[in-house]
Amino acid sequence: MKSYFYLLSILFLFSQCGESQRETDNQSVQQPGTSQLSPNIIILLADDLGYGDLSSYGNPVIHTPHLDAMASEGIRFTSYEAAPWCVPSRVELLTGRYMARVNLNGGTGADGTGGLPDEELTLAEGLKAAGYNTGMAGKWHLGYKEKKFLPTNHGFDSWLGLPYSNDYIKPYVQTDEPLVMYRDTTVAEYPVNQDSLTVKYTAEAIRFINEQHTEAKPFFFYLAYNMPHLPIHTTREFFGQSKAGLYGDVIQTIDWSVGQIRKTLEEKGLSENTIIFFASDNGPWQNAPDRMFEIPTTPEGSNWEKRGAGNKPWHVGTVGPLRGYKHTTYEGGTRVPAIICWPGTIQPAQVSDQLVANLDMYRTFLSLGGGTPPEHKVDGHDITPYLLGETDESPRKEFAYFINNLQAMRVGSWKLREMNGTTELFNVEVDSGEKYNRADEMPEMVSEIRSKMQQLAEEVGKAL
Numbered sequence: 001m002k003s004y005f006y007l008l009s010i011l012f013l014f015s016q017c018g019e020s021q022r023e024t025d026n027q028s029v030q031q032p033g034t035s036q037l038s039p040n041i042i043i044l045l046a047d048d049l050g051y052g053d054l055s056s057y058g059n060p061v062i063h064t065p066h067l068d069a070m071a072s073e074g075i076r077f078t079s080y081e082a083a084p085w086c087v088p089s090r091v092e093l094l095t096g097r098y099m100a101r102v103n104l105n106g107g108t109g110a111d112g113t114g115g116l117p118d119e120e121l122t123l124a125e126g127l128k129a130a131g132y133n134t135g136m137a138g139k140w141h142l143g144y145k146e147k148k149f150l151p152t153n154h155g156f157d158s159w160l161g162l163p164y165s166n167d168y169i170k171p172y173v174q175t176d177e178p179l180v181m182y183r184d185t186t187v188a189e190y191p192v193n194q195d196s197l198t199v200k201y202t203a204e205a206i207r208f209i210n211e212q213h214t215e216a217k218p219f220f221f222y223l224a225y226n227m228p229h230l231p232i233h234t235t236r237e238f239f240g241q242s243k244a245g246l247y248g249d250v251i252q253t254i255d256w257s258v259g260q261i262r263k264t265l266e267e268k269g270l271s272e273n274t275i276i277f278f279a280s281d282n283g284p285w286q287n288a289p290d291r292m293f294e295i296p297t298t299p300e301g302s303n304w305e306k307r308g309a310g311n312k313p314w315h316v317g318t319v320g321p322l323r324g325y326k327h328t329t330y331e332g333g334t335r336v337p338a339i340i341c342w343p344g345t346i347q348p349a350q351v352s353d354q355l356v357a358n359l360d361m362y363r364t365f366l367s368l369g370g371g372t373p374p375e376h377k378v379d380g381h382d383i384t385p386y387l388l389g390e391t392d393e394s395p396r397k398e399f400a401y402f403i404n405n406l407q408a409m410r411v412g413s414w415k416l417r418e419m420n421g422t423t424e425l426f427n428v429e430v431d432s433g434e435k436y437n438r439a440d441e442m443p444e445m446v447s448e449i450r451s452k453m454q455q456l457a458e459e460v461g462k463a464l
Helices: 002-016 065-072 086-095 123-129 194-211 245-267 358-368 443-460
Strands: 040-046 075-077 133-138 159-161 181-183 186-189 219-224 274-280 338-341 350-352 398-403 405-411 414-419 422-427
Touching (some): 040 086, 040 245, 040 358, 065 245, 065 338, 086 123, 123 133, 123 219, 123 358, 133 194, 159 194, 194 245, 245 274, 274 358, 405 443, 414 443, 422 443
Parallel strands (some): 040 219, 040 274, 075 350, 133 159
Antiparallel strands (some): 181 186, 274 338, 398 405, 414 422
16 A cells, blocks of 8 residues: 555656646547548657567566556557667657658767758657647657657757767766756656656656647657666556566566556546547667666666666566567568557557558658648558548558668568578468568569668668
8 A cells, every 4th residue: 555655656756856837728630531630649659568468468477457448458569670770769759750861960870960851851850840738758768868859849848858878978978978868858757767667658648638628639649668778667656576587577567657648638528539549669778788787786776676786687578479689680570569549530459560650650640630740751541441441451561671771572471581791581370470581582682672671771871
């Protein structure tokens, strides 16, 4: 009971923090050609969550009842693709473009001077122009050295979060740049208590939702969890609650967060006009470098006793039946759990093996919100007809895998990887573990996909 009231106190504190009076627009924003209000949109993005980390994706010991409920009430994707690591994944989600097309002009981690350029139309900017209130909590990682790079200068009305990954501190990264939490463009917390990050972000989401009104503007909220990126943290109340150790506790904290947000929507009468989308930015960091297992000499921003001596190799997720992990272009690095629900609109209990990508959510949500797409090239597809059951197939038939240069491409069920003089061809529909290289027996397929790769590489200015 004491733990319960502790969590409630944190939620209350952060729901009050940063309250601001915002003008409300009593005019409803309508979908073109319909009498329906544009839907509210919530994106929940985990960091380094593996394909096999949720119970709805087969994990036998980590229990995620709230995410499982989302899956049972909507669509659970089994072939959803993101980029292989943090920054490009967020670029693709928020701009609908392969990062190869976007010049950040420098790094976006600690001491990095780069950032998202003004010419990119973010999803928040597109929806704001269409009449949405917009808010964000969590990890940004798209620039911070200049205020123009921060979320509130890229379409978000408010932001509470970290400017980049939570490992940009000693001993994990040798930087003297302090890791701070921002509220909008000013520092709100230093040192950062990482134990309570997920709880604070959840409280910020609830605060934002509670400010909205059913007869006012629609809203877009983006919650980008720092977890379960190393170093992993959770509060006392969740410690030891799973059968999968600290990593499982962290995942179950995220699941709790999803439940709290959905409960708030229900209480506000907003559930049926709100789309909730959950995914991970990339696969688990199973190839984490040795620096991530250094033993910290301080509590890393924790306000309670250290849980053992630093990170452990098993403090990362699982890829289930897939091959590879974060920073690779095998499916374990890019295929992630993804769930979308929209009660009363998207048919429930669907499991989809259709190819869908982060890029597509940008174009889809912009379309559903009545936003105008940018004039420049967008790589995402509008999958609205597929979500609504008007078509049987996703419009996406191809997906490109970049790590600096273009390393691989999927066309239909076939995926070609070409690296270091090695050619690999997999049928990822029947061989999701990428065990069987079919390149020698299918030279025509290799040639066909290679030609598409060369064309895209030339278009974006990245060599094969």
